[in-house]
Amino acid sequence: MSIKEIGRVFTQRWFLGLVGVAACSIFIWVVGPLITVAGYEPLKSDFQRLVTILVIVFAWALINLTKQHKQKVREDESIQTLLEVDSQSDKEAASEIDVMRDRIEQAIKVVTKTHKGKRSLYDLPWYVLIGPPGTGKTTVLKQSGLEFPLAESLGADSIAGVGGTRHCDWWFANKAVLIDTAGRYTTQDSQEKVDSKAWHGFLGLLKKYRTQRPINGAIVTISLASMMSQTRTERSLHARSIKSRLQELKNQLGMQFPIYVLLTKMDLVAGFNEFFADLSKEEREELFGFMFPREVDDERGVISLFNKEFHGMLERLDARMLRILETEDDLEKRTLIFEFPKQLRVLQANLDEFLSEIFAQNTFEEPALIRGVFLLSSVQEGIPVDRLMSESTNGLGLGRLPLATNVNSSHSYFVKNLFERVIFKEQLLGTVNRHYQKQSGWMRTGIYVGCAGVLVGASALWFLSYQWNSKLIVDTNNQANHIEAMIGAESLDFESDVISAVDTLDNIMMLPLGKNSKYGHSDAVKKFGLYQGDKVSQAANNAYSDALSQHFATLLSESLVSEMEANKQHREYLYETLKTYLMLFNPEKYQQEEVIAWFNFYFERQYPGELNKELRERLLVHTKNLLENDEKGFSMDATAISAAREVLTQMSLPERAYQRMKMQFAKSHVPSFRLTDVLGPKGLEQFERASGKPLSQGISGFYTYNGFHSIFQIQINRTVKGLMEENWVYGDDLKAHEIDHDSAIQGVQARYYQDYVNEWKTLIEDIQLKQAPSLALATEQSRVLSGVERPIESLLRAIQKEVGLSKVTLSENQKAATEVAGKVAKVKFSNTADKLDMYLPEENGFNVALPGKEVESHFTEILRLSEQDFDDIQQAMVNLRSYLSDLSSSGNNQKIAYKSILDGTVTQDVAASFARAKDLLPKPFNQWLGELSQESVKFAESGSKDHLNQLWVTNVVRPYQRTIAGRYPFEPNATKEVRLKDFQRFFGYGGTLDSFFQEYLEPFVDTSKSRWRLEKEIGVRPETLAVFQRAKRIRQSFFESDNSLRVEFGMKPVYLDQHITRFVLELGDQDLVYKHGPARSKELRWPSGQDQTRIVFTPPESKREIAHTYEGEWGIFKLLDQSLKARPESRNDNIVMIDLKGNKVQLELIPSSAINPFWSNEMERFRCPQTL
Template identity: 60%
Template structure:
C-alpha cells in the first residue's frame, strides 16, 4: 500500500472516530478506578468499566451507520433533482436530457459496483464551473485535458454528443473533481437573453440548494485567443462585461467567494505555436504556460494590475527557449515562425490586459474578485493560424505574406493537465463557504460542537486533569529549580553588588510552584485525586525562599540602614528615624511593623525613583514585607554603627530635636498656607508683586499661621517632647534623658518656633511691594483699586494682624479651632484627641479674651498689631484724595498744564503728599514705604506732566527762535560764516526777550538765583542742568545790554607798539577812528556797535601812497578781529594786549574794558546752546 493510500485511509471520518473511541476506552479503563463521586467509585470494578466501553462502541457504530445513510440519500437526491429540473427548464431538449439521464444512471451504477463512495463519490468531489463565450473551446479542452475519467469505460469519453458545442451543461466526472461545462450562451446571453438568463439563474439556484455549504470550489473562465486577435475593441468589451456579470451573479447567487482561473484557449491558432512547441514530449506538454497571481496586492486596481509584469516574464522565458528551437529546426519557414512566435503573443498583450482589466479591475461598489492566474492552452491543432506580425509587416512594407498551413499532425493537448491537477484541484478549499448557509447552521454546529466538547471535556477532565496537572506541576517545579540552580552558578548572588540579577533570581525563588507566593495553591478536588504532589513540592520551595531572604536579602536591608545612618548624620531627624528602624529589627518589644515598612518604602522610592523603577520597588517591598513577617531575619546588631549614630544624636539638645521633628512632621499639614491670593481678589493682586520674583501664591506654611499655632504647635509641643524623652532606648541605656526638665525643653522649642514664625512673616511682608506705575493712566488705575471697596492694603494688614496676634482668641474662635482639629486629627496623627482639644475648651459660655502663648510674635509685629480701624479710615481717605487728584489730571483736556499749575500753586500736590505722609507715620515698615512711594509717585507724575507742558512751550517759543536766528551763527559758532543779527540777538537775549520771558513766566518762581549756581527750590520736572542755559543767558544779557535794553559796549584802546617800517596805523570802527604814528601812548575811547557794519585796519608805510589794509565785515567785525588776534597770541586773554599782524606788519594795542565784566574774552556765547527738551 502506498503512502498516499495510507494517508487517505487514516483521514476518513470513521477511522478518526475509531481512534478517539480507543483513546477514550483506555482512559476509562486506566483512570476510571481513581474517580470518586461523593465517596462512591462507580468504575472501580472491571465489569462496570466493560459495560461502559460496550455502550460507547454501540453509540459510535449507530452514529456512523446513520451518517453513511444520510450522505448516500443526499447524494442520490442531489443528482436526481439536477436531472429532473434541467429537463423541466428546457422541454425542447428532452431527448438530449434523456440521454444525459441515462448516462448519469449508468455512471451511478458503475460507481456503486466499484464501491467508490465516501471521499471519492461525486457529491464529495470539488465542483468547478466553466464559463466563457461560445466557441472558446471549453468542452474540447476538457476532452483533451488528459484527466482521468473513471466512467469513460461505461459512459464514453464525451458526456453528450461530442465536441461540437454545449447546448446546456455538460457534467464531466474525473477521479478528482466534477467539472460543469456550461453553454456559451449562458455567458453571453446575446441571442435569447431572457430565456438564457432564467436557465442560468435556475442552474445557480440548484447548485446553491443541493450543495448548500460550498456550491462550487472555483470557476474557470475560457477565452479564445482568436477572439482577442480578431474582435474589435467594442466586441471585446461586450464579452468582458458579460463575463464580469456572470462572475458577479455566481458570487451573489451562491453567496460565496471563490477562485477564478483565466484560460486562454486555441493557442494553436497563433502563428508559430505548433512549430515552437513541436519538440515537446508528453510530460512537457502537461506543464504550465502561464502564471499565478498572489492572493492580494497593494495596488488600487487589484492583482490584475500585475498582468503585464507577469506576461512579460512569461515572454522572457519563451525568448530564452527560442534560441534552442532555432538551432533544432532546419526548415527556414518554420524557423521564421518560431522566431516570430513570442512577438505574436506580445502583440496580444495589450488586448488581453484591457480585456482582463474590464473584468477584474477593483470597483468601490463591488466585492473584489479572487483571480488566481492566467494560463495559455491548446486542445487540438485545427484551423488556419493567424500571423499578425507578418500581416502588419507585409502591409507596411508592401511584401507578400508567408503562406501558413494547417497542422497535419495528430492533435495533442498542450499545457492543460497540470493546470487542472496541480493548480486548480489543489486549491479546492481556497474559496469560502456559502455565507447564508454558514450563518444558518452556525448555531446548530456550535450547539452540537459544544455538546460534544462538553461531554468529552467532562469525562476527560475528570480522568486526566489530576494526572496532567500534577505532572505539569512536577515538570515546572523541576524546570524552575534547574533554571535557578544554573543562574546561581552563573551570577554572583549578592544584592549589594549585583542588585538587578539577584532581585530577579529571588523573585523566581518566591514564585516556585506551591511556594511562598502561593502559585498553584488554589487546587480543587479533582486535582487532588490520589496524585497530588503540592505538599511535597511546596514545603522545600518555601524553605528555599526563606533561606534566601535570611541569607542574602536581609543583608541588603541592613546595608541600606547602616549606609543611611553614616551618610545622613547632618540630618538628625532622619538619622533618628533610621536608627530607630534599625534597632526595631532586633527588639521584638519595640518592633513596629508599619514603621519599619514605611521607612523602607521611602528608602526604595528615594533610591529607585520614577515610573521606570516601579516594578523594582514593588519587588523589593514585597520581599521586605515577607522577611519582616519572620521572627528570625538572620541579622546581628552592628554596634559600631549604632554607637556612631547615637553619638551624633546626643550632641543635639532635646529642644532642638523636638522642634526639628515637629517642623518636619507638620510643615505640610491640613492647615492651609497663608497666601495673599486667598486674601485679595484678582484685581487687587494685579497691583502687587514680590521683590524676589516669587509668585504671589507662594506664602507662609500653615505651620506658621494662627491656626497652625493653635491647632498643631500648641497641641503637639508637649507630646513631642514627651515622646522623645520616652524614646531613651533609641539613644542608649547610658543616656538618662529623664533628667532633662520637661518644661525647659518645651520653652526651648517655643523659642525656636517663634524665631522661625517671625522670620517667615517678615520675609513675606518685606518681599511684597506695590507695582511701579510708569504712566498717569496706570497710576490712576492703581489709586482706584487701592481706594476701592476691597481696600487691599487694609485687607492685607488685617490678615497679617490676625496671623501674628497669637495671644488673644475669642471664645467662638476657640470652638472653631477645636472643631477643626477634631475633624482633621488624622492628618497630624494626634493621640488622645479628647484631652488635646479639651485643653482649649472654655468653662463658661462667654466671649472673653483668653491669654495664650505667643507674645514674642506680637512684640515683633507690634507696629502692625496696634493699628486700629480709625487708622485704616485715615489711610483710605489719603488714597481717595490721591485718586481724585489723579482723576483730575487725567480728565483734563490739558493735564500737563494742570500738573504745572498744581505745582505752581502748591495746593493740590502738597495736600495729597501731606495726607500720605501723615498716614505714613501710622504704618510700620514696609507698609509706610508703600505710602511714601505713592506720595513720590504722585509728585513724580505732576513733575512729569509739568515737564511735558514746559517742553511744549520751550520748543514752540525758545527752541524755534534759537534755531532760526542764533544756532550755527557767529559768534555762537566761531567758524560760521553767517553771523547773528543784532536785532535777533536783542530779541532773543535782551531784557523781556525770548529767553528772559520764558524764564520769568515759567521757571523763576521755582529757582533760587542768589547763589553762584542757580538751583530749583521745588521739583517741577525740569533737570538741574537746564538752569545753566538760563544762567549763561543772564551773563550775556548783563554783558551786552544796558538798562534800557540796548546793546552797547564801551571800551578803550591804547597803542603800545608799531613796527618801525610803518609810519602810521589806523583802526576804523564805523565812524570811530584810532590813529597812531609812533607818538605818545594815548587811550582812545570807543564803543560797539557802531553806525557802520564793518571794522577796518590800515598800515601806512613811510613815503608811500599804498596802504596795507583789511576789513572785517559784519556787525560783529570787531569781535572777529579780536578772535583772530587771540588765536595768534593766547596771552591776550590775560594781559589784554591785542597783537595785530597784517602781512608781516604788526601793531600792539592795549584793550581797556570800562566794566568789570570783560565782554571780549568770555566764552559764554560759544558755550551757549538751547537743548531740545528741558
C-alpha cells in the first residue's frame, strides 16, 4: 500500500468516526466517575462506564451499518427503476427486458454449472459491444478466432450470416464473455422510448447480476462505409448517440472502463482488396491500428493524438504501396493500390471530427478511457466506395463510376489477434463499482470493530461477574441471619393494618435472591463467572413461603367466608364464591385462573379507586405466589360451606340454569334489536313510542332470532349439563339431580319462550305512526312510507325474522351452525371479574320479565304475510303518495294538464286499496293504515302507458315502417334507400320524432346527462329514451339549425398510384381532381343535387377511363362504407381508401364540424320499438 493510499485512509469518514468514538470512550472511563447529576453518579461503577462505552461503540457501528444498508437499498431501487415499466407504451420495452433477463439468467446458469461456484462470474472478463446498426459487431465476433464452447447451448449464434442482433447476445468464449448489443440501442432513432427503456434495463441487469465489476471494457464499432457516405450532420448524430451510451454505461454502472474503437468494413474503401491481396494468413491476423497512452498533457485528452497516430499509420501504408507497385503489372489495380492510402487520408478528417466529438475531454464529464483505434475487415462483400474518383467525377458532372463488387470472402483482416493480444490483456484496467467498493469497505470495518467490541465486552463481563459473585456471598451471609428475626419483629396482622402487613411481605420477598429480588445485575453478568446464587437463595425463599402460608393464607380464606355470609341473596355470586373456596381444598377441581380472577375482583371491591391501585397489585402478586406454593396453608370452614349450600339448593335446577344464561348472555356479542337499525333515517321521523321511550331502546339480543339460534339453543344444554356436573359445589347429588336432564331442558325453554313473547308484544304494541297535522306533512309522510326505505315493510319483515324461530331454511341453519356455533361455544368475558360483577345487583336492578313458552303461535298473523301481501301494502302506500303529491303540486299546470291526458277517467279509490291492505295486517299495523286512509281521497287510475303507446304507433312507428325501416343507410345491405325528403320529415327539427318527444315526453326527461333518464315514471323504458337520444345525434349531424339538410366536408388527396395520371371524384355538380401535383383540400357538400357519386381513374396515355358510379342520393356514404370495410382504421384517421380494379387512391376526409355523420353507426343501430 502506497503512502498516498495510507494517507487517504486517515481522511476517510469512518476512520474519523472511529477516532471520535475512541476519544469519547477514554473520556468516559477517565472523567466519568467525577460526573454528578443532582447527587447521583451515573458513571461511578466500572460496569456502568463499560456499558456506556459499549452502547456508544455499538451505536456508532449500527449507524454506519444503517447508512450502508440504506445505500444498498437505494442502489437496489435504482436497479429496479431501470427494470420497471409503468405505462402502456412501455410494454414493448418490458418484453425486451424480459428477453434479456432470460438470456443472462440462462447464460449464468450454464456458467455456474460449468465452473465452480458463483465467483466464476468474475473469473472471466465481460465486454460490451456497442455501435450503430450494420457496423458489423456480430461479424467481428464470428471472425475473431475466439472459441465459443457455449454458443450452442446459449443460442447466441442463431442468426445466419451477418444479420442484425435483435436484443443482446451473450458470447461465452474461453477467455472472456462478450455482450453483443443491438445497434438500435446505440442510436435509439426508431422507437426512442422503447429502445431507451430497454437499454437502461440492460444496464440494470448487468448491475444486478455482476455487481462488483459489471464490465471490464467496451468495444465501439464504427463503419468506415458510413464515414464515407454520411453527411456531417448524420455523423454528428451517431457520435452523440455513442457518447451518450458510453456516459450511461459509466454513470449507471458506477465505474471507469477501457474503450476500444473498431473501424469496420475497411474492405469497402476502394483499393483495399488489391492493396492487401498478397498478405499471408499470419499477416492478415496482425493488428492494423494504434494504442493510446493512458494520460496525455492536452486539454482535449488522448484523442488529440489521433491525427498523429493515423498519419504514422498512413506513412507505413505508403511504404508498403511502393513495394507492391514494383510487382503489380495490371494498370487498373496499380491505380487502386496507389490511391488506397489517399482514400484513408481523405477519411482522416471525418474520423478525427467523429472521434473527437465522442472522446474529447471537458470540465463537466469524467473523461472516457479510450485505449486504441483499430481498422479491420471481417468479410469482403458489397461495392467499395471511391471517394477520390467520386469527388472528381461529381465535379465534372459525370456521376459516380461503378466499381467491381467484392466477392464474398471468408477471410478476415486484422481481427484475429485483436481480442486476445490487446483487449483481454487489459481486463483489470477498469475500476470496480464505486458503490460496491464503498459497501465492502464499510463491511470490513464493521466486522473488525464488532470483533474488537465483543472481545473487550466479554473480558469486562467476566471481571464484573467475578466481582458480583464475591459480593453476593458476603451480602448473603450478613442478611441470612436477619431473615427470621424480621418475621418475628414485624407484625403480619392483616386485619388491623393491611398496608403494614403487605409492606412486611414485600420486604421479605425482596431479600437478596429471594422470590422477587432485584439484587445486582442481570443474569448475563452473574453467570459469566462462577455463579453462587443457587446455593444462597434457598433461605430467603423459605422465609417468604412461610410468611405466605402462615399469615397471608388466613386473610384469603377468611375473605371467601365473609363474602359467602354477606351475599346469600345474590345466589350466582354466592355460587361462584363457594366454588372458589372449595377449589382451594380440592386439587381435582382446582382452576387457578378462576381463583385469581375471584380475588382480583374482591380486591377491587374491597380497596377501590386509583389511590389503592398499587396496593391491589401487590396483594395480587402475593396471592399468585401463594397459590404457586406446594404448601398453601388454607383452613376449611365447614359451617360456612353448609350455610352457602343450603341457600343455593333452594332454587330449582331449571331456574338456576335460566337465571345463569340470562345474566351471562345479556351482554353477549349478539346485538340488540333496535328500531333505529331497521328503519331508515327518514322512516324514523314518522314513528314514535306510545310509552315515550326512545326508538333506540329495543330488545336484548338474547331475545332475538340470532340470540335464540346462536346462544340459547347452543348454551342451554351446556348450561344445564354444567350445573348437573357441578354437584360437588352443592354437596348433595339428590338435590342436583332432582329432575332429569330432559325435564330441565324443557323447563328452561318454557321460561325463555314466554319471556320472548312478552318482550316482542310489548314492543309491537308500543310503536305508532306520528300524526300529520297538515297536507304538506302528510304528503312527506306518504313519500317516506312509499319510498325506497319501505319502513312498514322493513319493520314487518324484521319482526317476521325475529319471531319466526322455526321458519329457517336448511341452508340458513347450516350457516348459523358454522358461523356462530364455534364462536358462541367459546363465549368468554374479558375477565371473570366482569362476570362476577353481574351477579351483584346494580343500582336499579334488572327489569326483565320472566320468559314464557311457545313463540310463533302468538304471531301467526304477522308470519303469514307473503311477498304478494307486501306488494299490496306497498302499492297502497304508492297510491296514497301519488294522490297526495298531485294535490300538493296543483300549481304546476303543465304537468297536471299532461297527467289528466294520460290518466283518463278515475277508476280506483285510495280508500279501497287501503281497505285491502288493512285486512292483511294485524294490530297495530292495520290501525296505522286506517289512519292514513282517512286522509286520502279517491285516486284517478289511468291507462297512461296504453294511451302513450297508441300515440306512438300512430304518429311514429307507422311512418318509420313506411319510409325508413329496411332502407339504406339504416340497413347497410339494402337495395332501397331512404329518400331525403322522408329522412328530413322523420329526423329533422320539428319532424316526426322531435315533435313527439317535445309534446309528450320532454317535461319528464332529464337530458342534461350523457345518458337521458326519466325524472318521473310514466311507462317509458330506458331503451326507448336511447332511441330519442340517438335520433337527436342524427339530427345534429345532418341538419342545420334552420332544419336544412346539409353536410359540409373537405377531401384532400394523400396518395395516388404512380401509374395513374389523374383521379376524379364527382359528387353531383362538384368534383375533386388530382394529378400527382401538390395536394389541396377540396370543399364539398351533401346533398349535391344529383343522385349519384362517381370515381374515375385515368391511366397514362390511355383514352379509356376506369370508373365506377355509386347510384342514389346516398352515393357518397356508400363509397365511405365500402372504404371502411376494406380499411377499418379509417374510423380513427379519416383516410378513405379507394381500390378500383387494383387502382388505388387515398383521400383524407376533413369534416367541417366535430358533430358529423361520417364513420358513425348511429343510423345503422337506429330502430323504432313497437311500444314505448
